[in-house]
Structures are given as C-alpha cells and as structure tokens.
Amino acid sequence: MARLGVIDLGSNSVRLVVYEPKPADETKPFRTLIDEKKMAGLAAYVSNGVFTEAGIKRAESALGDLLRLADNLGCSRTDIFATAVLRNCANSDAAASAIEEAIDHPLSVLPARDEAHLGFVGASVGNSLTAGTLVDIGGGSTELTALGPDGDHAGASIPFGCVLAYANYVRTVLPTPAECRIMGDAFRREVEALPNKDGYRSGRLHGIGGSVRAVAKMLAAVSADGVRPSVIARGDLEGLFDLLQGDAPTFAHRAVKAAPERIHSLVPGMVILRTLMEELQAAEVVPCKYGIREGYLITHML
Missing domain, CATH: 3.30.420.40 (ATPase, nucleotide binding domain)
Incomplete structure (x- = not known):
C-alpha cells in the first residue's frame, strides 16, 4: 500500500x-x-x-x-x-x-488562515468539534480558530509562540516568576489587541500541537497515578505554576522526564495557555491527538 x-x-x-x-x-x-x-x-x-x-x-x-x-x-x-x-x-x-x-x-x-483550518481538520479526526475555540501554540505563533456547528469560522494568528517567548524573555532555562509575569503581560496585550477577541471566548478550548501535549505530559509526570489527563483544568495549570515557584528543582526534574526536548519552551507554553484561558474565559482545555499534519494529509494528499 x-x-x-x-x-x-x-x-x-x-x-x-x-x-x-x-x-x-x-x-x-x-x-x-x-x-x-x-x-x-x-x-x-x-x-x-x-x-x-x-x-x-x-x-x-x-x-x-x-x-x-x-x-x-x-x-x-x-x-x-x-x-x-x-x-x-x-x-x-x-x-x-x-x-x-x-x-x-x-x-x-x-498562510495563517490555511494553517488554522488544517488544524481544525486534523483535530476533528475522531472528534466532533462543534463548539469552542481551537488553540495551537507553536514555537513562533499562536493560532486561534472559532468553532461552530457548521465547522471552523474566523481565525487569528498571534505572532507570539513559546520558542520566541523563551528567546525574548527568559535568561536561563526555567523562567523566574517575574519573567513569567512579563511574558504573560506581553501575550495578554497581543490577545487584547485582536479586533474580534469576543468571537473566541469559550468555556472550552481544544488544544493541538506539541505545547498543549507537553503540558498534559507534565501533569501526568507530577500526578500520583502518572496518567495523562484528557482535560486540562485551570486549577491543574495553576498547580504546575505553584510547583515551579515553590520547588523549581522538582519541577525541572519532572519536566526532563515529561518533555525533555521542550525543557526550554514548556513554561512559556504554559504561560501562553494560562493567559488564553483567562482572556477567553475558558475553564478547560481538551488536548487533541491530531492536528495540522493530519489536516494537510486529508485535504491535500488523500
């Protein structure tokens, strides 16, 4: 075959x-x-x-x-x-x-709109995405896609991703609490500047890409049962920030086990995700298994 x-x-x-x-x-x-x-x-x-x-x-x-x-x-x-x-x-x-x-x-x-749509197509494999907002936190940008009963609608590309955030705001490997605040404030300004921000407000976000999966892996690494969650709640995310601030060595050791290739971009991705949840009034994020690559495969190659 x-x-x-x-x-x-x-x-x-x-x-x-x-x-x-x-x-x-x-x-x-x-x-x-x-x-x-x-x-x-x-x-x-x-x-x-x-x-x-x-x-x-x-x-x-x-x-x-x-x-x-x-x-x-x-x-x-x-x-x-x-x-x-x-x-x-x-x-x-x-x-x-x-x-x-x-x-x-x-x-x-x-183009940014095509990237957002392909992410939706991939995330829809095995899922019924009829409401909410699709989020893709990449290294160089963050994509938002509004979802409705008839598919994906407006899309926004924010030129602020976890790798760029690390390069611009972090001095060593793990960000300090002050650096996290600065990153969060900078990303918040980008979100607030969106002309149609209200169109992305949703109690539930669907997350694709490695940054969201890395957060889920990190939650599994710090949990008692080691099981990756199917839903990331705001309280879960705050728990990771509490660990980072209260016991950075333990956070670092768990992060190396959970996502070694993302040790530098994990926390910037967490900051972006937390800020999005706050600004879009989301209570939870559902990680999706598939994303833009599968969307490209389905629309361009099959």
Missing part, C-alpha cells in the same frame, strides 16, 4: 510523519507508521525579522535528512510545509526559494 510523507517545518522542530491511507469509509482514513522529529530551533535564527543564512542552512540539513528517510521508507510522495518561522519573516519568499533549491524539493509556506 502507498506511503505518504508529510514534513512540517516549524519554529522549534522539523517533523516527518509517514502515513498509510486506509479505506475512505473508516473514521480515521490513515494509519501512522513513522513519526520522526529533529529539534532545529529555527526561531532562534530570525534576526531583526530576517531568517538568517545560518537558519536556511540548518533548515536545509534537517529537511535533507528527513527527505532521505522518507525515501528509504518507500514514500511515494512527500510534501513539505512551513508555518510561522518562514511566514512571518521579512525574507519569506527568498528564504523558501533558497531552501527549495538546496533540497531540490517543493516547499509550501502556509
């Missing part, structure tokens, strides 16, 4: 997922075979709004390795898309063209 590869060039990681299509009448029209990730930290290669030559070389290296892996795994087709790290830089077109030429493979830079 054919194998299809999707490579997501993100602000923090570059990820290849290999899928095998399944019959169209099944609830989930694919089977995930391989999930390979390279932590590239590309957001750190944006200087004065420009994606640097060093960043381009790093992206080329990661993509080249993953394309070879996809070929070795027998993928009949492999698509690459990029999100905020290339979309929001001043030299987006030139950087994307340079990467395409170096790897000899097409690269699509997703």
Whole structure:
C-alpha cells in the first residue's frame, strides 16, 4: 500500500510523519507508521525579522535528512510545509526559494488562515468539534480558530509562540516568576489587541500541537497515578505554576522526564495557555491527538 510523507517545518522542530491511507469509509482514513522529529530551533535564527543564512542552512540539513528517510521508507510522495518561522519573516519568499533549491524539493509556506483550518481538520479526526475555540501554540505563533456547528469560522494568528517567548524573555532555562509575569503581560496585550477577541471566548478550548501535549505530559509526570489527563483544568495549570515557584528543582526534574526536548519552551507554553484561558474565559482545555499534519494529509494528499 502507498506511503505518504508529510514534513512540517516549524519554529522549534522539523517533523516527518509517514502515513498509510486506509479505506475512505473508516473514521480515521490513515494509519501512522513513522513519526520522526529533529529539534532545529529555527526561531532562534530570525534576526531583526530576517531568517538568517545560518537558519536556511540548518533548515536545509534537517529537511535533507528527513527527505532521505522518507525515501528509504518507500514514500511515494512527500510534501513539505512551513508555518510561522518562514511566514512571518521579512525574507519569506527568498528564504523558501533558497531552501527549495538546496533540497531540490517543493516547499509550501502556509498562510495563517490555511494553517488554522488544517488544524481544525486534523483535530476533528475522531472528534466532533462543534463548539469552542481551537488553540495551537507553536514555537513562533499562536493560532486561534472559532468553532461552530457548521465547522471552523474566523481565525487569528498571534505572532507570539513559546520558542520566541523563551528567546525574548527568559535568561536561563526555567523562567523566574517575574519573567513569567512579563511574558504573560506581553501575550495578554497581543490577545487584547485582536479586533474580534469576543468571537473566541469559550468555556472550552481544544488544544493541538506539541505545547498543549507537553503540558498534559507534565501533569501526568507530577500526578500520583502518572496518567495523562484528557482535560486540562485551570486549577491543574495553576498547580504546575505553584510547583515551579515553590520547588523549581522538582519541577525541572519532572519536566526532563515529561518533555525533555521542550525543557526550554514548556513554561512559556504554559504561560501562553494560562493567559488564553483567562482572556477567553475558558475553564478547560481538551488536548487533541491530531492536528495540522493530519489536516494537510486529508485535504491535500488523500
């Protein structure tokens, strides 16, 4: 059976997922075979709004390795898309063209609205998302999508993600309480500036992407039973901040076990999520298993 590869060039990681299509009448029209990730930290290669030559070389290296892996795994087709790290830089077109030429493979830079819609399509696999707001906290941006009975509606892209927040506001590895407050205030200003903020208010948020999953993993790491929660309540999130402030060494050791590749971006992601819950008056966040890569697969490749 054919194998299809999707490579997501993100602000923090570059990820290849290999899928095998399944019959169209099944609830989930694919089977995930391989999930390979390279932590590239590309957001750190944006200087004065420009994606640097060093960043381009790093992206080329990661993509080249993953394309070879996809070929070795027998993928009949492999698509690459990029999100905020290339979309929001001043030299987006030139950087994307340079990467395409170096790897000899097409690269699509997703518009923010398309990224939000693909996230909704992926999150809907196995779920009925009829109300609420979909949240995707990425490395370089945070996407909001308003949901209704007839699908996804308005979308907003906030140029504030967990990796950029770490780079801009954190001096060491774990943020101090003061740095958390500064990050939260800065992100709050971005949310308050949204022209249609009220359209995203909801008691329930649906979360996709690695940042929300990392928070769920961290909650499992500090819980007595070690079980990852299906719902993240505001009190659960506040408990993590209490642990960070009251016993930072224990928090750090648990974080290394829960999400070692996100040790630097975990707390900034927590800050963004907490601020969103406050500003959008949400009582809970439901982590979704699938997201933008699966949305891309369904809409562009199946």
